[in-house]
Amino acid sequence: MKASNKILFVVNAPEFFLSHRLPLAQAARAEGHEVHVASALGECAHKIEDHGFTHHIVPFARSGQNPLNELTTLFKLVGLFRSLKPDLVHLVTIKPVLYGGIAARFSGISAVVSAVSGLGTVFLASSVVARVRMWLVKRLYAAAFKQKRLAVIFQNPDDRDTLLSLVALDSSRTRMIRGSGVALGEYLCQPEPAGTPVVVMAARLLRDKGVFEFVQAAEHLVERNAAVKMRLIGSPDPGNPTSVSEHDLERWKQAGVVELLGYRTDIAEQYAAANIVCLPSYREGLPKSLVEAAACCRAVVTTDVPGCRDAIIPDVTGLLVPVKDPVRLADALQSLIENPVLRKKMGREGRKLAEEAFAIERIVAQHLQIYRELLES
Known part of the structure; x- marks a missing residue:
């Protein structure tokens, strides 16, 4: 050369x-x-x-x-x-x-x-x-x-x-x-925040990212009286035919089951303020959001599809659920919400994975x- x-x-x-x-x-x-x-x-x-x-x-x-x-x-x-x-x-x-x-x-x-x-x-x-x-x-x-x-x-x-x-x-x-x-020096392993557990999803607001399943899972958790805050980070993509609409966002805002944070660049800080990272996507290459979650020592719940399952070690750094299944998604989230010892262990294992494979x-x-x-x- x-x-x-x-x-x-x-x-x-x-x-x-x-x-x-x-x-x-x-x-x-x-x-x-x-x-x-x-x-x-x-x-x-x-x-x-x-x-x-x-x-x-x-x-x-x-x-x-x-x-x-x-x-x-x-x-x-x-x-x-x-x-x-x-x-x-x-x-x-x-x-x-x-x-x-x-x-x-x-x-x-x-x-x-x-x-x-x-x-x-x-x-x-x-x-x-x-x-x-x-x-x-x-x-x-x-x-x-x-x-x-x-x-x-x-x-x-x-x-x-x-x-x-x-x-x-x-x-x-x-x-x-x-x-x-992922730049490991920018995505640090920090202790989980105290208080009500927080689940965060960061993605473009597209149907194929599993946004609707995330909101539906939040509705199930509310019905079960689960102690949790569900946060959605991202903005619509009007040029994409699968983008959520402004009507969808307004409806979710009125329902109040998820917090809509819009587009953010401070993902490391948002993950540090959360306990669990979720991505119920239909298919990915290898999602950067889950790589960043691993670096931040956060347990992951994602779908058993190409790309998503390759970003975690199942049952070690996170949990896999069937695609397009908000009930099973809610079940997996609830299991980690109610088991802080398990999710913290998964977070530590995620950091190891990030150091070994994703640096x-x-x-x-x-x-x-x-x-x-x-x-x-």
Whole structure:
């Protein structure tokens, strides 16, 4: 690998780069590489340049319902790749992986890293329209993975095995890295707060994240007279068809069974003020919220689905429940609410897991090794 290579990160939104890939980009720059970032324009896009990286705007649409917009994104990527001529592109999340992979083929990019941080809900739906969409997505993946030098990073084995079974992808090109990592010095293991136990869920307010099941579980716990405070952190995503509505939020606010904290950036502080972290998602890559919960010594209740089950050690650092089952979710939460000794033990084990598997230094080192392999081959 030459002393300095030009590396381009392609992500759908600037806030995702800042929350999930910034330490990696900084480490690559520290090794002497020239680092660029391409994303849609967002409110915090200027922060990318504040960190010293060159930012390129690519119009990634959130909904993806307009074919003309999608083609425009693809052509913009081709133009960017041809003008910038990066030695390696690192594509993160679904649209950058699909469109960026195809653009790389047209642009003669030497090395491609595709990070599949979750397959999304397209592989869960069963309607006729959804099956047609899945057929198209499979073919886009197959086209995007036809690279001379390629590494496809998965965060859990289920996603890897699913794509290997559906797409012409050589298993030797796959890599497994468990999530985006956590800065252990920022997410500290602190004692649980005294008083009424607090359960917190932090996520985008989407149906697929299990938000409705979380609220329904809270209703069950109220009916059982359980001593608990349920807190929901996050904001709606109007560009996503599964987003909760303002009507939903107003209804929940009036009912008063959950505290709505809105979008927050102080997640470490919010977890420190809680006793249990919950994420009843339908499917994930490897959820950062659960990695952060482990680092903060908090027991977890999550669903037995790809990604979520890979972020915990079942019955050691947390509990698994069936997906879309608010009654079983309430049961698991109640068991930890009423057993502080067990949940504190799970929290300590979670911290050990975070130190062994999720430390940001470990995750960054694994990525840099992949860069070296591709750039030296």
